[in-house]
Amino acid sequence: MITASFEYRRAGSADEAIALLTENGDDAKLLAGGHSLLPLMKLRLARPSMLIDIGRLADLSYIRVDGDQIAIGALTRHHDVEVSELLAREVPLLPAAAGQVGDPQIRHRGTIGGSLAHGDPASDLPAVVLALGGTIVVRGPGGERSIPAAEFFNGFMETALAADEVLTEIRVPRLEGAGWSFQKFNRRAHDWAIVGVAAVKTGAGSGSNGEGAGVALVNMSSTPVRATGVEEALASGASAAEAAAHAADGLDPPSDINASPEFRRHLAQVLVRRALEEAGV
């Protein structure tokens, strides 16, 4: 439960972090809140030779309106997302989910950007940003690029973020009063979800794909994943209950001490139905 030895550098700016990443390659990792990376390091499952601490880059901690979107700085702590009045008004799904991440200590340290960059399929916020159809902004030596959340999560704890890039911002659309739901199923209050569901009602034809809801799942695949079976069923006119039956279509959920794949599929169906009902779909 003690990490292997590593070098520690503190970056004074995002550019300095990028320069350090470029210089040190794959063996360097960014340290933000440390609540995903450090546990892996203590188990010696992760052994980066260098940690680049970006935790004090205050200019990457913000929540602001930007046109029809809300922009959230990558270093915004879960607690700040949880208590943001702006988000409560514009994208209430996000603070509701952030308020269920871990426990108060974790929420005061962990950051939204760290959670997305870690790409853990069991984390809550990646699925939320997926359901919202959000965008992830990253910066590297070649400048800035925006990646749709749907294209960001590539594999188990693998993302489209390159080794020399820093995740700087998350952008999500303003919900404008649309119905939403976040269903998190776990055994203890502070655990990862056994299965979780984030759902946003989009209204027929109003969403980017013309579907009736954006639905994404926590811990149902090797990545945070959209429940495309549900979304397609809704787009074809299915009721919430009918659509929910497709929650696990095409998915190969994990097996662990809390749930078999079969139980996860069942939970996904129950929770998606509850989410759609709560979102008013």
Add this chain to the structure above:
Amino acid sequence: MTAVVGTRMLRKEDPELLTGEARFVDDLVIPGALHLAIVRSPHAHATIKSVDLTAALAQPGVVAAFSGADLRSEWAGPMPCAWPVTEDMLNPEHFPIAVQTACYVGDAVAVVVAETDMAARDAAELVDIDFDVLPAVVDLEDALSDRVLVHEALGTNRSYTWELIPAPEAVEEAFANATHTVVERFVQQRLIPSAMETRGVVAVPAVYGGEFTLYTATQIPHILRVLAALTVGVSESKLRVVAPSVGGGFGSKLDVYAEELLCLALARRLRRPVRWSEDRMENTQATIQGRGMIQHMELAADADGRVTAVRVRLLADMGAYLQLVTPGIPLLGAFLYGGVYDIPAYSFVCTGVFTTKTPTDAYRGAGRPEATYALERAMDALARQVGVDPAEIRRRNYVRADQFPYSSSGGLIFDSGNYEPALTRAMEMAGYDDVRAEQKERRSAGGTKHLGIGLSSYVEMCGLAPSRVLSALRYVAGGWESSTVRFLPTGKVQVVTGTTPHGQGHETSWSMIVADQLGVNPDDVEVLHSDTSIAPHGMDTYGSRSLSVGGTALWLATEKVIEKAKLIAAHQLEVAADDLDYAGGTFTVKGSPDRTMAIGAVAFEAFTAHNLPDGLEPNLEASSHWDPPNFTFPFGTHICVVEVDEETGKVDVLKYVAVDDCGTQINPLIIEGQVHGGIVQGAAQALFEEAIYDDDGNLITSSLADYLVPSAADFPSMQTDTTVTPSPTNPMGVKGVGEAGTIAAAPAVMNAIIDALSPFGITDIDMPATPQRIWTAIQQAGGTNGGPR
């Protein structure tokens, strides 16, 4: 002075603990200490073919590294087991570090000693061990078949079979004549005690003279001193054991551990202090685990549901080796499978079985939670069979108040009790009839959230223990406790106790007892403990014994102090001792209320010795050693209300009510704290915790992410109340409360869950009742979304 006993005095220990001033083993600054890291077997069962220490020894900062064979000559004897429960019990020879065979994942196989903790741990990863992997045996019933032997030399995995069958014919007859019989098989899953502070040890050799001080996070410095001296071959008189602040034990620090002996032996060998701190993952594997039993439980009852006999057959998982009291744990419950009920015939048989897993040993309640669980689950099964409410089946069977002292068919004499009022009060507090009515309404409405109510009445045996009883049970020590009380010249009082608090608040409770007895302010009482140089006599803290045995020793010592003070006061006041009254710290001449002498003033006279009666020794100090004549028998009833979501299998505890009777109360605040923590620890067995091993004997739940210790967010506020039935076993009438909550809670929660699921025809769910287990049971019972069939 107003009495403080019975008041909710805040704990004296807490400011230090809350501000971080308290010093735990790992906080101790020991200049020049070396750090020990332990290489542990990654295999559940393996022969150690070779140990290559070369790479580890080459690391910077590494001072020494050893295999088990290298250290074999350090041991004067094998690891101690103090409870050979039968004459023919098999106990495999077992050293602090495995010499030839590793028998569980986590068994120590090599050690590295370095200048820093990091250097030691990093070098430990480089120790190269060639193992010949042997088959593991994980399942208890499989182990009993001897298909795979844990210890080849023993020729069997069966360590012992212990029986308590006072009248076999009576049991047979009761079952033959029974109208109702209940036959159940319950599984007590293994639990990981999970104290907040993991273990830690520092062994410090004296600069000259050959003495050692062993600082260790233990519940038993006194017992450890004797056994460490014998095992390591250090003279007992040259070994001082100190338990500084200890962050919880729950029985897991009631042991003599390999690491304690290793630090001591290595400090002797290397002539430098050697320290070790356990990390959480080591804690899950190398600290003992609790429970681990299969219980075959049978009841015989007449047509009215009056239980006529109980018959119990246990398989108890010893793990790979017998630790300090491993084989005796089931015996601590052996007498209580009849619980609070007046059952005429009794049969108990237990077989201890070796497996290739971490050894088991005492865990909060130790044997008694297991007994209460099996009995209370079976009583609910009986209530279903007879067709009466679970409260009614209990009422029909309780030992009546006029039967005390009650001779149980298990052979104990229950000191005092009055069981029905606790049930009645708990039912009032729970709104029992209203909840039953709501349950009925919900069932007819056909929803998917099912209400369940669970009852659990318990009695436990505390005050371990009458030494003669321990002798009859083949335990190799007594169960007395000792205390010294001394007035200091300034009027303050110093107390020395042989108990070893590690969260229980003895400094507070002991101060309160002394304050009332000697008429001093509790803040003026200093309680010294947990250091064998300061408190040389003691049997330490476990089994809810401290107050009823140690507190009584203290009370008796204060009585002796008063007796001596009276002689001095009489001399000073020029009256006969019999002419003095004593109350609240003041001696008063009978019939002359103005002629008084405070005991503090007497103490100063005793100190100066200027004017003492002829032949009386100076100073006001007395010691007492108390061996209790009997156990004490706390009891109570708990009620749990749950809601089970049929679609997800999730259990929500809606309400939890506890009415406990621990006899006379010293500090109700401490009692409530013990009950609260105990309930959650017991409910955790029902809902969350399980040490899970795979077929190869690997512990799957080796971190707190996988081993689910609940937090405050996972349990509702509890409603607690008490009844008070003093114990006649000791002068204060106290009983003990450290384990009550844990004993009562698991069956209360499980009975509630089974009650909620009874419309599906479900009569059993294994602990912990996980969502997946409940959902699977509903599926197997043919349940569907939308309610029971």
